[in-house]
Amino acid sequence: MRIIGWNVNGIRAISKKGFLEWLKTESPDILCIQETKAHPEQLGDELLNVPGYHSYFSSAEKKGYSGVAVYSKLEPKSVEHLIGLDKVDQEGRTLILEFDNFTLFNIYYPNGGAGNKRVGFKLQYYEAFLKKVEKLRKIRHNIVITGDVNTAHEAIDLARPKENEKATGFLPEERAWVTKFLAHGYIDTFRHLNKEPGHYTWWDYKTRARERDIGWRIDYFFISDNLAPALQSAFIKKDIFGSDHCPIGIDIDV
Numbered sequence: 001m002r003i004i005g006w007n008v009n010g011i012r013a014i015s016k017k018g019f020l021e022w023l024k025t026e027s028p029d030i031l032c033i034q035e036t037k038a039h040p041e042q043l044g045d046e047l048l049n050v051p052g053y054h055s056y057f058s059s060a061e062k063k064g065y066s067g068v069a070v071y072s073k074l075e076p077k078s079v080e081h082l083i084g085l086d087k088v089d090q091e092g093r094t095l096i097l098e099f100d101n102f103t104l105f106n107i108y109y110p111n112g113g114a115g116n117k118r119v120g121f122k123l124q125y126y127e128a129f130l131k132k133v134e135k136l137r138k139i140r141h142n143i144v145i146t147g148d149v150n151t152a153h154e155a156i157d158l159a160r161p162k163e164n165e166k167a168t169g170f171l172p173e174e175r176a177w178v179t180k181f182l183a184h185g186y187i188d189t190f191r192h193l194n195k196e197p198g199h200y201t202w203w204d205y206k207t208r209a210r211e212r213d214i215g216w217r218i219d220y221f222f223i224s225d226n227l228a229p230a231l232q233s234a235f236i237k238k239d240i241f242g243s244d245h246c247p248i249g250i251d252i253d254v
Contacts, residue, residue, distance in 0.1 A: 107147035112168025
């Protein structure tokens with residue numbers, strides 16, 4: 001099974017850049033997108049009803065902000081939109097889909113914000129997410145998580161670690177949480193299979209960082225460690241444009 005994740009930085013914007021053509025060609029079993037910046041009623045039928053896929057959306061109360069969506073060839077047994085923290089659940093950051101053999105989380109984790117003003121809020125979401133995923137893992141066991149985590153875990157995961165030690169996305173407390181999360185029995189799939197530096201998933205638009213490949217790896221696929229034998233590959237599709245992030249994915253036998 002191939003599952004792809006992508007922060008599209010606006011589903012309506014990327015739909016004008018060949019998104020549906022790319023989806024048809026790539027044809028993953030499941031596509032998880034983040035930062036849709038749209039409510040379903042703002043989208044045309046071509047985005048709501050993609051041939052061959054079931055679609056699910058979670059939107060922020062605030063228009064044009066946040067939001068996640070999943071396109072799946074498989075129909076899930078259940079779909080949840082809540083992480084259990086009211087002020088975050090209002091921002092449409094969560095989709096949890098239960099399939100026969102695994103449970104999939106598609107998450108758009110909060111950004112720490114300008115001046116690091118939302119770092120506390122971000123850490124609250126991290127903790128609420130961890131509580132939720134641990135609760136479901138006890139019941140459903142096989143867990144797959146994808147999303148824009150908005151944190152580079154280690155120095156290997158960004159081009160300029162020294163320059164960003166005091167910037168959200170690479171703060172000690174943000175990185176420590178990722179370490180804590182992994183210690184609960186989860187695997188960073190890409191780093192599990194690839195120990196090399198220079199692999200990024202996000203580049204700053206304002207500084208034209210993508211042209212120079214000055215990036216950050218802040219988008220992840222995590223799996224519960226019991227699924228490690230089922231993991232076949234983990235990849236970053238840096239040659240796919242249309243957003244300030246690029247798609248990531250895994251092939252897994254579930």
